[in-house]
Amino acid sequence: LNPGDEVIYHEPCYVSYSPSIVMAHGVPVPVVTTKEHEFSLKPEAVAAAITPNTRIIFLNFPTNPTGACASREDLEGIAKLAIEHDLLVLTDEIYSELRYDETNPHVSIASLPGMKERTILLHGFSKAFAMTGFRLGYACAPQPIIEAMMKIHQYSMLCAPIMSQNAAIEALENGQAAMIEMRNSYHQRRDFLVKRLNEIGLDCHLPGGAFYVFPDIRSTGLSSKEFAMRLLEEESVACVPGSAFGDSGEGFLRCCYATAFDDIRTAMDKMEAFVARLKKA
Known part of the structure; x- marks a missing residue:
């Protein structure tokens, strides 16, 4: 350039x-x-x-x-x-x-x-x-x-x-089965997370890849940062405000599902309680 x-x-x-x-x-x-x-x-x-x-x-x-x-x-x-x-x-x-x-x-x-x-x-x-x-x-x-x-x-x-290079060779030669198993697990977590977010009332499309979902939180009346900070402070659930990813991300929230399934279930239950309180306020 x-x-x-x-x-x-x-x-x-x-x-x-x-x-x-x-x-x-x-x-x-x-x-x-x-x-x-x-x-x-x-x-x-x-x-x-x-x-x-x-x-x-x-x-x-x-x-x-x-x-x-x-x-x-x-x-x-x-x-x-x-x-x-x-x-x-x-x-x-x-x-x-x-x-x-x-x-x-x-x-x-x-x-x-x-x-x-x-x-x-x-x-x-x-x-x-x-x-x-x-x-x-x-x-x-x-x-x-x-x-x-x-x-x-x-x-x-x-x-x-050299340690990283040797690990990469091992991944390429012998890591395919483990990668597919991990991808299948991500697939299950994605489906669960999208279903729960929509049930909670946060409209969320079904992403085709990676390990993130990007629900629309505009119906809550909060900005992305306000939602993320209050969710963290009140329910100890960490997400990233969509505004961190550019102005067009405002009104959305990035949720990562590269974590244990039990933690995702707990996080969704806590988020459901948080959104329910917002609706009552």
Whole structure:
């Protein structure tokens, strides 16, 4: 990026995307995704955000915090725009193994025609293999881009620890069965959590991936931060206000189900009591 170059990304999104663009002297251009479209990114919304200064389209599917997924049709539309406007695509696919609809598997935009040569794919071991503490990820991109990345990488972090690299090899060679078992467990927790949230009166779509749900709490009359803080203080249940993930996240709450099923049940019971008190107030 050169100063003033624009990067299109979709909101609500992971908290570091916009600051990372700014740190690289770029201009963040958020495109709002909505509950009505299950927070997926539509090609027409991307097209409306493209200007002569656009250089990159930044994707994250499945998405943190919404669990949104991208359909092949939408990715093909976005790929067409990238080719037409000669743009790079940066795609964070850290949750790609955690998809729950077997009839609609994950599609990487890098796999589409004409996209391998203009895509930077980011991935890692933290989510699918529960290796968060190992801090190991990787990037796949055309050789000139990787060589440019190495100029910064080799003087800032050198290399991943050998212990982490060996653990990653073990995960790749022997971790598939454990990953599938974990994904199936997440699937059950997701279904339970979405069902309970809707029963409580907090409208929640069924996310297609990752391990987050993103219920709509606007019916309570509280802001996202007020809801999250009061839920924590009054019921000792921790969630993240949707506003942490961009302005378009206001009115929503991120709930993570990467925890024990019994804890999720307890949390939902406590949230039900909390919402019931709000309705009586």
